[in-house]
Amino acid sequence: MKNTEEQFYAIVAPGFESACADELEKRLQVPMTIEHGGVSFHGKLRELYLANLWSRCASRIVVRLGHFSCRDFPTLYRKAVRLPWGRFLKPGTAIEVRVTCRQSRLNHSGRVAETISDAISKALGTPVPQQDMSFRQQILLRLDNDHCQISIDSSAERLHRRGYRQQMTPAPLRETLAAGCLLHCGWLGNSDFLDAMCGSGTLAIEAALIAGDLAPGRQRTFAFQQWPGYRENLWHTVLSEAERQQHNPSITITASDQDEQAIHAAKINAKAAGVDQWIQFEQCPYQQQHRSGTHGLWLSNPPYGERLHQIQTTPQLFQELNHHFDANFSGWQGVMILPHPLRRMPEPQLQFRNGGLPVALYPLHLT
Template sequence: MNYELIATTTFGIEAITSAELKALGYENLKSDNGKITFEGDEMDIAICNTWLRTADRVLIKVAEFKAESFEELFQGTLAVNWSSIIPENGVMHVVGKSIKSKLYSVPDCQSIVKKAVVQSMKNTYNKEWFEENGPVYKIEVAILKDIVTLTIDTTGPGLHKRGYRELAGAAPLKETLAAALVLISKWDPSRVLADLFCGSGTIPIEAALIGKNIAPGLKRRFICEDWPTMNKELWQQVREGAEKSIKDIDFTIYASDIDGRVLKTARENAQKAGVMKYISFQKLPMKEFSSKKKYGVLISNPPYGERLGEAEEVVQIYNDLGELYRKLDAWSFYVLTSHPEFQKYFKQKADKNRKLYNGRIQCYYYQYIHQIPNRK
């Protein structure tokens, strides 16, 4: 069965997720704020959940219509053939959001949609009551400027839940955003990579998964695998294909931090992710890092100075980072921070910068790029 699918993503990395989808062979992509829409079947749902590194989740779009009243919302939802996806005993969990719309009460919208879905199911199955003791179907009603989009989530816990990070530092970077930082840098394993503020290890682990071509969703399950419409053999095929796609390649990523406790967590996370042998963890102040290799890549998410009393310390970190950049021969630096004056303290204007969101914090990804000669 063919579906209209939506890969949701963090604001600012839509182009990166689109590039991932193109690399997986998808065409006719429609990109919007925080989402990319495309077509696919059950196999594509399995492929995208298993392989997408920067998307938040994969949704099935079931309807889109205008609604300025609860009656219009009810009728628009009722018009959907919900039983083509949801079985008699499906658990129907409705979530919602509303932005700049006449129907602004999200709980009321959720209630109306649930009633309409149940009525549609009654019409199909000729039953008055449903047990709802089977697989889970999370339905989202999203209303933007009176346009309703109804979707069903195929992912379950977000795609950033790779399964390797039960433990994290004080301000963890999401795995999906960390993967985006690596993909934006265009790093490949022929170059040295370092993260000198590695925390719980998310950036180096995601880089190692990319370097080895390990599918990020390989070691986890997805909510739609329990649906009767999903062919279990398809999922097995996708996982077997992902196993065969892992590259037989060796490289070393340098990951350091000044906090020994958080480094212990990083090592445990790398072990769980199966990439421990590709990452060299070290307790080391950033300014003591050195390398004789040329054209290396530094990708880091240093402190932002958000906490009280950190301001001076953070200015010094950015100063030292700028000094290190000028010492390392032809290295490229990629730094994510929310600090408005990063470039002033780094003492150099970035070649590029990109607005990204780390959780709810607006950040910029400052990019200082050295191309390898004879390489585009």
């Protein structure tokens, strides 16, 4: 990829588009356009590198390669072969074409993928490798009402894979969703934070990354590093700038859980993330927690459904949490991630999906 202006698109879990747009606009200093399931923006290589390094709640950053109308396979091949594949693919690079079709004449996703692979081979002048490779460039193709949109993935593994998750507890919250919840609550690292049912520690770790202004992608690699136009010096400059922004948080971040194995997992993950020194770990039930300062956020993903060992419904659990919050957290904001919909519950702040299950952010209210 040459250092020319391109259109980029951050793929985001529905519900977190505004949070993603705000964080990217702050880091990249370019206008953002919010769409359902993502955020589009323009930029050059620097903006692409920054978006992958800094986005806390996007799942991928893709480059819009081309779009056109298409109703038959010869047209798909003819128009696809004209696209500038050589800017993103070295000859001999393995590919994976992911196709979605909706209300289009071309609805055989397998044949669509084969056609794109043939077009790439023709454009690059060499066959696309079929054997397993250590790196496969993802190409995303969407056919909607006979309109074809082709994008190149710049991220490789999804961006929630920060590189710090070493230990897991049942039904963990994905890192991008955890960060998205924090940002949606308006928490920017300038007040105390508590997760009193921390599990493997994802919420507390993401809170520490925000509070210390640590780039979430600093410990991983990306697909753009395999591209012909990858500029290693620019990438190292972006990394160095991010490192200089890091600082020690001046707040209290607490992660507690009554389960000993959960606390053990959270400590291991926090150490792998480089933030264990900023988190206070406590093994205790949430009933023993009290506010650590005059202002803060208590955000937890409590056990529910099969994760609840005791005989207790989710509304009952919420009522008990609300009672404890009212009595001990004056001046704080409290939010719980719980299944949605639920009867006899307040209106949720945000609805989204976690592990395929519909959930929502439910506020705790001081009475």
